[in-house]
Amino acid sequence: MGVPIVRTLTILFAFxxxxxxxxxCQVFHGRDALRAGHWPQEPDGFGGLKFDxxxxxxxxxxxxxxxxxLEFPAAARLAVGEKMNGTLDCKAPLNVAxxxxxxxxxxxxxxxxxxxxxxxxxxxxRADYPSMRKAFIKQYGPPHRIDTHEGEESxxxxxxKVQIHLSVFRDGGHFGISHGKxxxxxxxxxxxx
Numbered sequence: 584m585g586v587p588i589v590r591t592l593t594i595l596f597a598f599x600x601x602x603x604x605x606x607x608c609q610v611f612h613g614r615d616a617l618r619a620g621h622w623p624q625e626p627d628g629f630g631g632l633k634f635d636x637x638x639x640x641x642x643x644x645x646x647x648x649x650x651x652x653l654e655f656p657a658a659a660r661l662a663v664g665e666k667m668n669g670t671l672d673c674k675a676p677l678n679v680a681x682x683x684x685x686x687x688x689x690x691x692x693x694x695x696x697x698x699x700x701x702x703x704x705x706x707x708x709r710a711d712y713p714s715m716r717k718a719f720i721k722q723y724g725p726p727h728r729i730d731t732h733e734g735e736e737s738x739x740x741x742x743x744k745v746q747i748h749l750s751v752f753r754d755g756g757h758f759g760i761s762h763g764k765x766x767x768x769x770x771x772x773x774x775x776x
Contacts, residue, residue: 622723624722629760630677632703638671638673650671670702682711706758709752709756724740727741
């Protein structure tokens with residue numbers, strides 16, 4: 584029996600590619616269909632950062648460090664085709680639920696045009712989950728979907744402008760805020776090596 588792990592990077596690389604190109608999968612069903620105006624607290628960004636702003640505009644609000652281009656997994660490269668070069672991933676300190684966390688701030692890197700902010704995600708300790716959960720619900724309202732399994736929980740909000748995901752697993756917690764109508768959840772998987 585393998586050890587449960589979260590394959591966050593692969594999911595996030597694919598997520599970035601799918602978000603920018605408008606291709607994707609959605610894990611919401613039936614009653615969760617997108618309706619215009621159904622989420623009054625829907626933000627257009629996170630932590631003072633607005634989606635669709637350029638890297639230069641974002642740097643006027645927050646210091647970005649360790650920026651590097653992420654390579655897409657093969658499946659994501661097929662989905663994006665020739666629309667973009669990759670995703671520029673930068674680290675930045677963000678105040679999340681009263682804690683300063685180093686988050687990943689990602690920008691699309693299109694073949695033509697300027698890079699734009701598309702994803703913000705990060706990790707936190709399992710002990711911080713109750714305060715993170717409370718803060719996210721206070722800020723964004725009740726989650727649109729809650730999944731629980733053996734002490735693990737995932738909260739999801741899905742709107743016309745952003746998708747938000749907050750999860751806690753055995754090894755810690757993760758949050759992700761992304762621009763667009765695509766949502767890929769972060770779920771544990773079993774490593775069978």
